[in-house]
Structure formats: C-alpha cells, structure tokens
Amino acid sequence: MKFDITRGAGQWAQTAALARAAADAGVSGLVFTETTQAPWMSVAAAATVAPELEFATGVAVAFPRSPMVTAVTAWELAANTRGRFRLGLGTQVRAHVERRYSSEFDHPGPRLKDYVLAVRDCFASFDGRKSLNHEGPYYRLSLLPQAWTPARHDHGDIKIDISAVGPWMCRMAGEVADGVHVHPLHSLHYLHERLLPAVGEGCLRAGRSPAEVDLIVPVFIVAGDTAEERAPLRRRAQEQISFYGSTRAYAFQFDDLGFTGLSAALNERLKANDLDGMRDLITDEVLDEFAVVGRWDEIADTLTARYGGIATRLVSYLAEDSVQKDPTAIARWGEIARALDR
DSSP, X not given: OEEEEXXXXXXXXXXXXXXXXXXXXXXXXXXXXXXXXXXXXXXXXXXXXXXTSEEEESOEEOTTSOHHHHHXXXXXXXXXXXXXXXXXXXXXXXXXXXXXXXXXXXXXXXHHHHHHHHHHHHHHHHTTSSOOOEEOSSOEEOOOOGGGSOOOOSOOOOOEEEEOOSHHXXXXXXXXXXXXXXXXXXXXXXXXXXXXXXHHHXXXXXXXXXXXXXEEEEEEEEEOSSHHHHHHHHHHHHHHHHHHHTSGGGHHHHHTTTOTTHHHHHXXXXXXXXXXXXXXXXXXXXXXXXXXXXXXXXXXHHHHHHHTTTOSEEEESSHHHHHHHOGGXXXXXXXXXXXXXX
C-alpha cells in the first residue's frame, strides 16, 4: 500500500516545505483537500520542489466548476507532474453548493456521474482520440477549436476518483471511476459490509473487475509512544469523528456497530455549540472502531492488518497536525510509509 498524508489550506511556501520533507522521509504523496482554498495551486507548489511525490485532490468540489475547466486544470497538472496526479472529485452538500457556490445541486449522484464522463470526454479530445461531443443529462460540451485545445502530452491517462459513502454513489463509482475516496469516518464493518459490495455491484454492471477500482482510504492515525505523546492526535481524532458523526446521513456508521443514537446525541450538542461535549462522546470504544491508535512501531502492522488487500493508498488524516507541532515527526510518518510499501 502507498502511504500519503493530507494537506489542507495553507501558504504555498509551507506546502512546498511539507512536500519536500515528506519526500525526503519516504512518504508516497500528498492528498489536497478543498475547504477554504482551491487545491490546484498548492499541488503545483508541492510538485515544483518534490516532483517524485504523487499528488491527488481529495477531493475537489465538482459542481461549481464546468467539467471543461476541471479537465483543463487536471490536464496541466498531469503534464507538469509527469503523470503523478490523480483527480479526485466530490459533490459537497446542498447548502454549500447552492448557497456558497451558487451552483446546481439536484440529483447529485447522477450529476456527478455525468460530470465524470464529461471530464473523460474532455481528456479524450485533448489527446486527439475523439472530437469533443459530450451530450449528457446535465452537461453538454461540443466546441473545442484547435486554438483552445490544450497541448498534448504523454500523461493523458488521468485517473478520476470520486468520494462515495452511500450505496448509490458506491455503485456508480464501480461503474465509472478509477478509484473511491473513502470517507474518513469509516469502520471495517462499513468497508466490508457496505462499501465493497456496492462497488462490486457497480463493477458487475459495467463489466469491470473490482480490482480496477482503487480504494483511497483516509485514516485517523493516533500515533505516539506514550499516552501523553498521543494525546493531541487523540483529541483531534475525537473532534473529527464527532463532527462528521453529527451529520444525520452518517448515523448508520454508528448504528451498525451498536452505538445507536450517538449521531443524534452529537447533533444535539453541535446545535448547542457544546464542542467539548461532542468530543467526550467519542469514547475509547468508539475511537477503536474509527481510528488506529498505537505506538509508532505498531502502526504499520495495524494498518496492514486492517487494510491489507483492501486499500490501494492509505492517507494519514492527522499527520499534518503532528508535523506542524513537531517538524521532526515527518520522519516517523516516513517510517510507516516505507514499511507499508515493502
């Protein structure tokens, strides 16, 4: 398994410094989220100083951008990273798409499917394999004069991954995507009993093998040789699990494991702005299902036991936090990466 770390918003110089340190430590790549800033320029900043890394958006918000705009950007990044870029796309939620981005959201699953196919058609037209003529239910693209066609390069086979949680989206990923960005809030039960069967159904519909669909899995890794050392990452993991878990659509993640009512309790505390109370609801029992906790020398073996044969790439959701507090910690994350890539 490849081992990446998540990079959030930040200055280009900081991104470049993290990328160089990660590459020197032996980390496989960086996965860029989209929250307060778009990921594209951060990818470029990282690739300039650490061209040996692999890069992905995990994930870029699809609907506010035309498929052509996304395709052109991905094409440029693929060329300049020499094929070491994967395009990860997601829907975001209705409120953000409609009220923050002023974009269309209805029928997000079918819309994202059409978006992926539209981007693929753009790539094919850039590569000279076909004329641009995408006529889908949501997107129509049919004009690409030579003067506006991006220059061809040798890295046009750009992987397109999508974020998927529910059964419909997981089936769709199995039909049309190269990979699935698994939600950070996941248990092994969810992967085996919900996500993998649904992806398999989609592959069957499309006449594909499930092996053709990569699983990119963010993990809450709480590493440290003592409880004191683990405490900051443990707190961050509890905060993120409680935040994601307060979303009612993810209640099944807890219910499947017998933590019935936990999502509703988290949501009540969120409405009351009781963030400490939310965090305290994530007990050790809950944490063990949704995070990997242990000494530095245990983490690689635990990750292999949990995700071996399932994940193509693991992504440390919290590594950036630990490196910000202690820059020398990047060496420990590199040790994990090298152990997983053997």
